Amino acid sequence: MVLFFLVIGLTFTILFDLYISSTRFYAIFSAFLRLLCIIIALVYRSIYDNYDRKEEQKNTKIKRGKFWTQFKNIFLIIGTLMQSSTIYYLLSSKEQLSIYKWVLLTLFQMSMPLFTYLWIKRIEKEDLSYLQNIWFEIFAEKQDSNTDVFVPLYTGRLLSSVAFKEAWPEFKQNLIMFVIVNFSQGFLGGFRIGVFAICVSRLNMRLKTKLFQSYLKQEIGFFDTHESGKLLSRLNQDTQVMSSIVANNIAQCAGALVKFVGTLIMMIKLSYHLTIACLIGAPLILIVAKISGTAHRRVSEKVQTLSAEASEICEETIQTIRTVRSFGNEDGELKNFISILRQAYKISLIQAAISAGQKWFVELCQLGMSVVMLSYGAKLVRDNKVAGPDLLAFVIYQLTLGAILSDISQIYTSMMSAAGASEAVFDYLDRKPKTLVGNNLQPDEFQGEIEFQQVSLNYPARPNEIALDNISFKIASGQICAFVGPSGSGKSTCINLLERFYDPGMGKILIDGHEIADFEHKYLHKKIAMVSQEPVLFNRSIRENIAYALDDEVNKELLTAEIIDAAKFANAHTFITELVDGYDTQCGQRGGHLSGGQKQRLCISRAIIRKPTILLLDEATSSLDPVNERLIQDALFENKKEKRTIIISAHRLSTIEKCDKIFVIHKGRLVEQGTHDELLLINNGVYQELVRRQKMDLNENEKEIE
Numbered sequence: 004m005v006l007f008f009l010v011i012g013l014t015f016t017i018l019f020d021l022y023i024s025s026t027r028f029y030a031i032f033s034a035f036l037r038l039l040c041i042i043i044a045l046v047y048r049s050i051y052d053n054y055d056r057k058e059e060q061k062n063t064k065i066k067r068g069k070f071w072t073q074f075k076n077i078f079l080i081i082g083t084l085m086q087s088s089t090i091y092y093l094l095s096s097k098e099q100l101s102i103y104k105w106v107l108l109t110l111f112q113m114s115m116p117l118f119t120y121l122w123i124k125r126i127e128k129e130d131l132s133y134l135q136n137i138w139f140e141i142f143a144e145k146q147d148s149n150t151d152v153f154v155p156l157y158t159g160r161l162l163s164s165v166a167f168k169e170a171w172p173e174f175k176q177n178l179i180m181f182v183i184v185n186f187s188q189g190f191l192g193g194f195r196i197g198v199f200a201i202c203v204s205r206l207n208m209r210l211k212t213k214l215f216q217s218y219l220k221q222e223i224g225f226f227d228t229h230e231s232g233k234l235l236s237r238l239n240q241d242t243q244v245m246s247s248i249v250a251n252n253i254a255q256c257a258g259a260l261v262k263f264v265g266t267l268i269m270m271i272k273l274s275y276h277l278t279i280a281c282l283i284g285a286p287l288i289l290i291v292a293k294i295s296g297t298a299h300r301r302v303s304e305k306v307q308t309l310s311a312e313a314s315e316i317c318e319e320t321i322q323t324i325r326t327v328r329s330f331g332n333e334d335g336e337l338k339n340f341i342s343i344l345r346q347a348y349k350i351s352l353i354q355a356a357i358s359a360g361q362k363w364f365v366e367l368c369q370l371g372m373s374v375v376m377l378s379y380g381a382k383l384v385r386d387n388k389v390a391g392p393d394l395l396a397f398v399i400y401q402l403t404l405g406a407i408l409s410d411i412s413q414i415y416t417s418m419m420s421a422a423g424a425s426e427a428v429f430d431y432l433d434r435k436p437k438t439l440v441g442n443n444l445q446p447d448e449f450q451g452e453i454e455f456q457q458v459s460l461n462y463p464a465r466p467n468e469i470a471l472d473n474i475s476f477k478i479a480s481g482q483i484c485a486f487v488g489p490s491g492s493g494k495s496t497c498i499n500l501l502e503r504f505y506d507p508g509m510g511k512i513l514i515d516g517h518e519i520a521d522f523e524h525k526y527l528h529k530k531i532a533m534v535s536q537e538p539v540l541f542n543r544s545i546r547e548n549i550a551y552a553l554d555d556e557v558n559k560e561l562l563t564a565e566i567i568d569a570a571k572f573a574n575a576h577t578f579i580t581e582l583v584d585g586y587d588t589q590c591g592q593r594g595g596h597l598s599g600g601q602k603q604r605l606c607i608s609r610a611i612i613r614k615p616t617i618l619l620l621d622e623a624t625s626s627l628d629p630v631n632e633r634l635i636q637d638a639l640f641e642n643k644k645e646k647r648t649i650i651i652s653a654h655r656l657s658t659i660e661k662c663d664k665i666f667v668i669h670k671g672r673l674v675e676q677g678t679h680d681e682l683l684l685i686n687n688g689v690y691q692e693l694v695r696r697q698k699m700d701l702n703e704n705e706k707e708i709e
């Protein structure tokens with residue numbers, strides 16, 4: 004891809020310089036364009052270098068190729084000097100340019116695409132490769148602008164041939180030039196629009212991919228503190244705003260700047276007196292653009308934040324629609340939604356007022372510029388200082404310049420809006436996960452021996468509350484153990500740590516003597532499977548849900564047999580085959596088309612099919628009827644074929660009586676451990692109390708039934 008840009012850049016350079024450029028003026032103009040582009044590249048680079056430095060200060064571990072970075076900076080500076088010297092040479096040399104000098108100059112000027120190539124390479128290294136689309140767009144826009152600049156000149160000349168008798172002999176020649184420049188403008192304009200449409204879609208796709216990729220890399224704590232609705236709004240809306248505004252405007256801005264410079268050169272060539280007269284209002288337009296741009300940035304930031312909040316309410320309400328309906332609170336949710344949209348609307352009114360005010364002011368300045376230029380121009384024509392046809396061409400240039408200035412001011416304003424919208428997106432894109440996904444340890448043997456060494460944890464969402472306090476225990480390979488304790492005591496937290504959803508604040512978690520963080524991410528999750536408290540299924544078929552994340556290359560027939568075995572293990576096969584579509588039945592969003600118990604059984608099948616060495620069951624059978632629960636328990640306890648370490652977190656103590664070891668957790672601390680019989684012997688122990696209470700509840704229930 005990068006080579007493609009390089010080839011395009013070089014081809015344009017050679018074509019334009021060797022064959023199309025025949026005048027010294029065009030050569031100067033062409034070199035000037037390159038200079039401009041290199042300067043833009045330099046500015047970008049310095050911004051990213053600065054960003055690098057900040058990153059380095061934040062994270063000293065990041066080592067970057069400093070030498071190479073500086074080397075490329077020097078390249079860009081040399082490029083700038085080369086282009087400047089080309090312009091100087093062309094301006095100062097009086098003699099006709101010979102062909103070998105043209106070749107030399109062209110080689111000289113080829114530095115531009117070469118430097119661009121280096122710059123693009125650099126961007127790719129920084130993982131910001133989507134910016135190359137913008138760069139390509141600048142290329143396309145630049146070519147278009149080149150011919151744009153000549154349109155008023157030949158329009159002016161053609162009109163003068165019609166209007167002034169003395170210009171009649173040149174009518175034919177002017178008509179041909181008029182057709183050529185207008186045709187090229189139209190052709191290149193179409194080309195530009197096509198390229199632009201591709202660029203926007205590609206930029207959008209890449210931005211979304213990068214952002215989604217960045218979300219997927221984040222630690223679970225990030226999702227505890229960032230609502231999904233807001234994250235989705237950033238992913239869908241903000242990236243869209245960014246890609247269309249940024250791609251569109253950077254391209255237009257480059258084009259407008261090129262046109263501005265080109266038009267200005269042509270105007271100066273026609274009459275520098277008139278040029279000075281008509282530029283009086285320009286600085287005012289640019290100052291107003293700057294002021295309103297800053298205002299737009301702030302406003303747009305607020306609007307995007309509010310729209311993310313609205314999206315969060317919408318998403319949450321849809322997700323929890325059954326609860327909302329059961330409490331009859333549809334109006335309440337709608338009210339919240341409307342109130343946020345109203346706030347956004349009020350802020351948009353400010354945005355509209357700023358845009359309108361800016362437009363009025365710019366139009367007024369343009370009018371002033373026209374009046375000054377026309378009055379002064381008429382005087383110059385009367386004094387024979389400017390020829391009539393030149394004044395006509397100048398008027399067209401002046402109108403073009405006014406439109407360009409107006410464009411630049413609007414581009415700046417909307418760029419600022421995009422900057423406001425993009426702030427949060429870039430924050431997420433640049434965010435480094437606090438927990439690294441994993442290292443590279445992938446031992447051939449994985450026994451499943453677990454050890455907690457003085458482990459403590461505070462959840463990121465509640466940094467001041469201790470969830471686990473100095474917990475130490477050891478589970479031998481192949482043992483079946485249980486975590487018990489009152490609700491909120493920390494059982495699921497221990498399981499979350501074994502899944503590496505969080506890293507302990509203090510202490511170590513070892514598996515087979517290695518720290519859990521040392522294992523490679525995919526390897527670890529092949530060896531450890533979990534069935535969580537809330538059974539979550541994907542909106543796919545039962546078959547796909549059970550085989551979720553298994554390697555694609557697994558033989559299909561084998562896979563079907565394994566899926567059925569796994570379903571049988573979890574006692575799910577019977578209910579699946581009773582469904583009309585059997586294993587192809589769709590589960591609905593989050594498994595909403597199935598009952599709680601059915602979902603749990605599918606989740607168990609999904610874990611079992613992976614043949615994990617460590618199986619974590621967090622209240623995995625809580626929604627099942629006693630018969631089904633007993634069948635699954637038996638399958639777990641009696642499966643001697645595979646050596647598997649199993650950890651069960653359960654409230655129904657009858658289900659864990661047979662466990663090799665029971666860990667009693669209370670208020671985040673490990674208070675007792677042993678077998679069921681050993682724990683019952685601890686007088687006034689927590690376990691003894693839990694068993695006593697459950698027995699009482701059972702007796703009362705039995706009495707009620709009687």
Ligand SMILES: Nc1ncnc2c1ncn2[C@@H]1O[C@H](COP(=O)(O)OP(=O)(O)OP(=O)(O)O)[C@@H](O)[C@H]1O
Pocket residue numbers: 227462463464465470488489490491492493494495496497536
């Ligand atoms: N993601 C989280 N962010 C903040 N605090 C959390 C989070 N998850 C759990 N907690 C808190 O940590 C403590 C332990 O929770 P945990 O889920 O481990 O309890 P548990 O013993 O599994 O309870 P239960 O039997 O009800 O499932 C509780 O006080 C809970 O409020």
